Amino acid sequence: MGKQLSIFVENKPGKINKITGILEKEKINLKAMTIADSGTFGIVKIITDNNRKAFDVLKKSNFLVSFQDVVVVEIQDKVGSFHRVAKILEEKGINIEDAYGFIIEEGGKAALILKVPETERVEKILKKRGYKLIENF
Amino acid sequence: MFFQPDKENISIDNLKAVQEECLAKTIELAGRSPYYRKLFNKYGLKPKIKALKDIAKFPFTTKEDLRQSYPTGMVAVPFEEIVRMHASSGTTGKSTLVFHTKKDIENWAILVARGLYAVGVRKTDIFQNMMNYGLFTGGLGLHYGAEKLGALVIPAGSGNTKKQIELWLDLKTTVIHITPSYLFYLGHVIEEEEKIPLSKFSLKIAIVGAEPHSEETRRKLENIFGIKVFNCYGLSEMNGPGVAFECEYQNGLHLWEDHYYAEIINPDTGEVLPEGKEGELVLTTLAREGMPVIRYRTRDITKFIKGRCPCGRTHRRIERIKGRTDDMFIVKGVNIFPSQIEGVLMQIPEVDKNYRIVIDRYEGLDKLIVEVEVKKGFFDGELSHLKAIQDKLTNKLKENILVTPVVNLVEPGSLPSSTGKAQRVIDKRRL
Numbered sequence: 133m134g135k136q137l138s139i140f141v142e143n144k145p146g147k148i149n150k151i152t153g154i155l156e157k158e159k160i161n162l163k164a165m166t167i168a169d170s171g172t173f174g175i176v177k178i179i180t181d182n183n184r185k186a187f188d189v190l191k192k193s194n195f196l197v198s199f200q201d202v203v204v205v206e207i208q209d210k211v212g213s214f215h216r217v218a219k220i221l222e223e224k225g226i227n228i229e230d231a232y233g234f235i236i237e238e239g240g241k242a243a244l245i246l247k248v249p250e251t252e253r254v255e256k257i258l259k260k261r262g263y264k265l266i267e268n269f
Numbered sequence: 270m271f272f273q274p275d276k277e278n279i280s281i282d283n284l285k286a287v288q289e290e291c292l293a294k295t296i297e298l299a300g301r302s303p304y305y306r307k308l309f310n311k312y313g314l315k316p317k318i319k320a321l322k323d324i325a326k327f328p329f330t331t332k333e334d335l336r337q338s339y340p341t342g343m344v345a346v347p348f349e350e351i352v353r354m355h356a357s358s359g360t361t362g363k364s365t366l367v368f369h370t371k372k373d374i375e376n377w378a379i380l381v382a383r384g385l386y387a388v389g390v391r392k393t394d395i396f397q398n399m400m401n402y403g404l405f406t407g408g409l410g411l412h413y414g415a416e417k418l419g420a421l422v423i424p425a426g427s428g429n430t431k432k433q434i435e436l437w438l439d440l441k442t443t444v445i446h447i448t449p450s451y452l453f454y455l456g457h458v459i460e461e462e463e464k465i466p467l468s469k470f471s472l473k474i475a476i477v478g479a480e481p482h483s484e485e486t487r488r489k490l491e492n493i494f495g496i497k498v499f500n501c502y503g504l505s506e507m508n509g510p511g512v513a514f515e516c517e518y519q520n521g522l523h524l525w526e527d528h529y530y531a532e533i534i535n536p537d538t539g540e541v542l543p544e545g546k547e548g549e550l551v552l553t554t555l556a557r558e559g560m561p562v563i564r565y566r567t568r569d570i571t572k573f574i575k576g577r578c579p580c581g582r583t584h585r586r587i588e589r590i591k592g593r594t595d596d597m598f599i600v601k602g603v604n605i606f607p608s609q610i611e612g613v614l615m616q617i618p619e620v621d622k623n624y625r626i627v628i629d630r631y632e633g634l635d636k637l638i639v640e641v642e643v644k645k646g647f648f649d650g651e652l653s654h655l656k657a658i659q660d661k662l663t664n665k666l667k668e669n670i671l672v673t674p675v676v677n678l679v680e681p682g683s684l685p686s687s688t689g690k691a692q693r694v695i696d697k698r699r700l
Binding site: 136137138140141142168170172173174175177194195196197198199200 | 643645648649650651652655656659677678679680681682683
């Protein structure tokens with residue numbers, strides 16, 4: 133199962149800088165980041181090459197941080213790749229709560245990160261359709 | 270020019286006699302309420318007094334006592350005689366309730382009418398009441414007083430700025446009752462947004478209250494609008510607005526001493542201070558039937574102004590309220606204690622006990638911001654869960670303090686710790 137790290141942050145200048153600074157210092161490679169905000173605060177969601185370590189160092193720096201289950205599925209970096217995944221989930225009536233991604237190699241592989249209500253079920257469905265799941269980084 | 274010449278111009282000796290008689294009645298009446306009956310028994314006091322000075326034998330009544338007697342422990346008449354209730358926020362938990370008989374409402378209206386008359390309001394005036402109606406006493410208190418006087422009352426309530434300005438212009442409003450901050454804001458909207466010259470307005474008088482403000486604020490408002498601005502004092506425990514009112518001389522507020530027995534005390538020792546010394550104002554109702562209150566500690570700091578006022582009223586004047594003896598603050602005219610907010614936070618397991626209250630003003634209206642830390646164990650990375658905590662807290666606080674706050678969730682450790690003398694309330698309003 134894939135994991136993302138969710139970090140609670142106040143909506144203030146310098147907050148992202150603090151997170152990326154900590155990751156750099158600890159030589160953790162940031163793969164993807166997305167932010168959801170709600171006025172004065174928000175949640176920064178990240179995927180790194182060492183989520184466990186990232187969790188520990190952020191926690192040590194007094195951040196509110198939590199692991200969340202996500203589906204990390206490998207897709208091709210070309211037109212329509214995401215659509216095919218979305219279509220499968222639609223057929224099964226699965227709601228996508230959040231989605232983001234990053235390219236692994238230009239014109240080649242990409243990673244699609246999906247936040248869904250039933251992570252395991254979605255993983256099974258996608259596996260059955262021949263998709264490769266990325267367990268973690 | 271008086272609304273009740275014989276009552277407002279009463280000789281000092283006669284006033285003393287009225288006070289003595291009314292105080293004796295009040296003490297006797299209070300003894301019929303469950304709260305005071307118990308209290309008198311506890312201290313072995315007889316509900317009788319012979320002279321004004323005998324009041325010193327009676328203990329003070331505090332906000333906490335009112336809360337303890339919630340809801341009706343201080344009601345001194347059969348409950349069917351009660352026709353109105355108002356509420357004010359308590360220091361923690363329950364609000365304090367005040368009950369009035371028909372006569373009490375009538376008397377309250379008279380006291381307000383006296384004040385309105387003293388500042389020049391007449392039957393011919395159009396009075397737009399821009400204070401909150403409801404549990405808060407500011408709206409209905411002035412409403413009844415202005416009607417008593419015979420003015421045309423527009424019960425506009427607070428907010429709804431465009432409508433206020435429309436009514437103000439179309440009905441040629443001459444007198445308004447408003448908070449000073451909202452009056453500033455209206456001036457800004459009229460001139461900057463609506464681009465209406467203030468000369469188009471027929472306004473003559475603004476009665477301002479419910480918010481502490483300075484003499485400089487008054488003068489500024491008078492200059493902006495080209496009107497006279499008058500200060501009015503009251504608190505819900507003593508009815509509401511109209512306990513004391515300025516007159517045309519704008520030099521202190523005449524406290525209606527035939528309805529309230531006033532003492533100034535040292536808030537630390539409870540010792541009654543000589544006239545002219547600054548201290549906490551303590552009030553005893555002298556004519557209230559529904560809920561007599563003896564020696565109520567207002568927590569407001571003021572002093573009596575020595576000497577007679579040129580207006581001729583014999584009722585002594587108090588100075589503009591200088592401050593509080595507790596940590597209460599006022600937002601949108603509503604009294605709030607930090608302890609109320611603390612009490613609510615204690616009930617929400619998802620947030621930490623550290624908090625900070627920021628009071629700011631946006632477009633002339635007060636904004637109450639409550640900052641709280643999210644507790645570590647409760648963070649699961651879901652934004653919707655955080656929002657749910659925020660909503661829960663907003664609603665709980667609103668229920669408790671009667672003002673809708675803005676709740677900001679902040680990172681753990683970002684607020685001053687709850688131990689030691691942390692500055693919990695930051696008031697950014699400039700008045």
